[in-house]
Amino acid sequence: MQRVHPVQLTDSALSSLSDYLRNSAVQVGDRLPAERVIAEQLGVSRPILREALKRWVALGIIETRNGSGSYLRRSIEPGATYVVFSISAERHKLLQLLELRRALEVEAAGLAAARRNAAELAHLQACYARADQVQGQGGSDPEADWAFHLAVYRAAGNPYFEDIVTSLQDQFHLIFDNPLRIQNFAARSWPIHLELLQAIERQDVPAAKSCASRILDITQEDLDDSA
Incomplete structure (x- = not known):
């Protein structure tokens, strides 16, 4: 295993840590080895390793439990790019977050319509069916709704979309589970989700982008009405 030189600091430590965890066959939910063990294996100081681990805690990749250690919460993909975002649940912050989601999701919907293959389409249909049930x-399941939207990002055929939105997953959930207590955020926009699925099925790029935009329009209206 390639050892990390001190001048490479945290970024290289994270890269080597990713390799180390994959080679160690650590699975999601498993506890990570002790910091001392990892630092020795990678050839880095424990302060550098701690700084690297703090980044992953901020991203939700690992979870630190007092008195128990650190646990892997998300799988580590080779070459993945992870971005740290921190957004409060105040209304104006949610609107800013929604602007970012619009920029990503409308484009991803168009690309999904243009590029989706049979397997991706089948996965998207299955995600829609679960959420539609x-x-x-008369219920609301943010996780099922998120799975549908994530399937759209995956069908776009650009892994950086998924890297970014996965890093933002906890923040996006603030729109659905936030102090504003807006009931069943997805209810009014849900019929448009079917239109989005159908547009992707028939590879209608303009319609797919329009549907994605309309879904977020309704979400913004709900936030505006909560003021």
């Missing part, structure tokens, strides 16, 4: 029962 909850909606049909």
Whole structure:
């Protein structure tokens, strides 16, 4: 295993740590080895390793539990790019977050319509069916809704979309689970999710982008009405 030179500091430590965890077959939910063990294996100082681990805590990749150690929460993909974002749940911050999501999601929807393959389309259809079942029962399931939107990002055929939105996943959830207590955020926009799915099925790029934009328009209206 390639050892990290001190001048490379945290970024290189994270890269080597990713390799180390994959080679060690650490699975999501497993506890990481002790800091001392990892630092020795990578040839880095413990302060540098701690700084690297703090970045992953901020991204939700690992979770530190007092008296228990650090646990892997998300899988580590080779070459993945992880970005740290921190956004409060205040209304104006949610609107700013929504602007960012619009920039990403409208474009991703268009690319998904243009590029989706049979496997990606089947996955998207399955995600829609699961979420639609909850909606049909009058309920709301942010995780099922998120799975559908994440399937759209994946169908776009650009892994950087998924890297970014996965890093933002906890922040995006603030829109659905936030101090504003808006009930069933997805209810009014849910019929448009079917239109989005159908546009991707028939590879209608303009329609897919329009549907994604309309879904977020309704979300913004709900936030505006909460003021």
